[in-house]
Amino acid sequence: MRQIYTAKWINYLIILFSFGMILMSCKTNETKNPNEREKYIIPDSLLKKINIETVQKCPLVNAITLTGSVDFDQDHQVNIFPLVSGNVQDVKVQLGDYVTAGQVLATVKSSEMAGYSNSLIIAETNVTATKKQLDAAKDLFSSGLSSQLDVTTAQVNYDQALSQLEMAKRILKINGNNTQGDFVVKAPINGFIVQKNITNNMALRADNGSNIFTISDLKDVWVQANVYESNISKIHLGDSVYITTLSYPDRTFKGKIDKLINVLDPTNKVMKVRIVLSNSDYALKPLMFTSVNVIDKHNQESICISKNALIFDHSQYFVLKYNGKGNADITPVTVTSVFGDKVYLSQGVTVGDQIIASEAILIYEALNN
Numbered sequence: 001m002r003q004i005y006t007a008k009w010i011n012y013l014i015i016l017f018s019f020g021m022i023l024m025s026c027k028t029n030e031t032k033n034p035n036e037r038e039k040y041i042i043p044d045s046l047l048k049k050i051n052i053e054t055v056q057k058c059p060l061v062n063a064i065t066l067t068g069s070v071d072f073d074q075d076h077q078v079n080i081f082p083l084v085s086g087n088v089q090d091v092k093v094q095l096g097d098y099v100t101a102g103q104v105l106a107t108v109k110s111s112e113m114a115g116y117s118n119s120l121i122i123a124e125t126n127v128t129a130t131k132k133q134l135d136a137a138k139d140l141f142s143s144g145l146s147s148q149l150d151v152t153t154a155q156v157n158y159d160q161a162l163s164q165l166e167m168a169k170r171i172l173k174i175n176g177n178n179t180q181g182d183f184v185v186k187a188p189i190n191g192f193i194v195q196k197n198i199t200n201n202m203a204l205r206a207d208n209g210s211n212i213f214t215i216s217d218l219k220d221v222w223v224q225a226n227v228y229e230s231n232i233s234k235i236h237l238g239d240s241v242y243i244t245t246l247s248y249p250d251r252t253f254k255g256k257i258d259k260l261i262n263v264l265d266p267t268n269k270v271m272k273v274r275i276v277l278s279n280s281d282y283a284l285k286p287l288m289f290t291s292v293n294v295i296d297k298h299n300q301e302s303i304c305i306s307k308n309a310l311i312f313d314h315s316q317y318f319v320l321k322y323n324g325k326g327n328a329d330i331t332p333v334t335v336t337s338v339f340g341d342k343v344y345l346s347q348g349v350t351v352g353d354q355i356i357a358s359e360a361i362l363i364y365e366a367l368n369n
Helices: 002-031 111-142 148-174 229-234 360-368
Strands: 052-054 056-072 077-080 086-091 104-109 182-186 191-196 213-216 220-227 240-245 253-264 271-278 289-306 311-313 316-324 327-339 342-347 354-356
Touching: 056 229, 056 240, 056 327, 056 342, 077 191, 086 111, 111 148, 111 182, 220 289, 240 271, 289 327, 311 360, 316 360, 327 360
Parallel strands: none
Antiparallel strands: 052 354, 056 220, 056 289, 077 213, 086 104, 104 182, 191 213, 220 271, 240 253, 240 289, 253 271, 289 342, 311 316, 316 327, 316 354, 327 342
């Protein structure tokens, strides 16, 4: 009997020991569950580099974005037309060249210029002949061999010859004052060749109505922006604008609307507005596409943060709220508008919260992973 009881107790002890081992194994597995993620702590080396900013309120700014393009300042632009017909012999400039006032742009061999030179020679010869006739008439009149009428007639002929000579000189001067049969095209102002419709050996006609060169100084340019009907009531003369281009994405050009063209374009159904910009470094080129942000300021304030703090993922905006000691939380926010380097929010953070404003995407990925 004792042997039987002893065996039973031994079996009970073995079962209890096994059950205890199983419980300990389960607890060990629970504490070391590989699927459980530890919270990411920003290392000190990264903390020294990142920028942490405090959420605050800023004056609310709404911006209406328009499309536009750079155009010549038409008040400082000259179109050059051929004044005579002829054959182009020597084009000295190309599109985009900078020229100075009086610089020769091209030479045209012209029969009309040869005719103007011939008219000048005839007029000069006629003046010489009529001057001699007048002197002879005066001598004969003083000798009593001619009448006063003869002197008067000779004087009239001489005055008419002088008038014809003056007219020939003026015509020649208007057409370049060249007596070799050449029409010399010269630049009337300093500026860039922005249009060129002339080539060597080209035949020109003075009546074709097309310009051969266009010169613009480009120190000032126009930006023509398109305003759709839904935005016309929101655009006003004198509104401040901020202009960006594809060529200079990090550069903003500031200006004001100085003209509203109060008719709609019949093709695009848009109203044009004009902004005059200084272009002393010639950065803006005609026909560049532009994005024009028209500023509409309100006497209101809104929570704002730096654009560098904003993260967009899975159709939602987020920021990283910093809690100190390397701890950060991913916080969804609601964006109301974006202007320049500022983002305006309606929900998600409050004034005084600290958020991470640099390396935000890197830390966001680490928190997610």
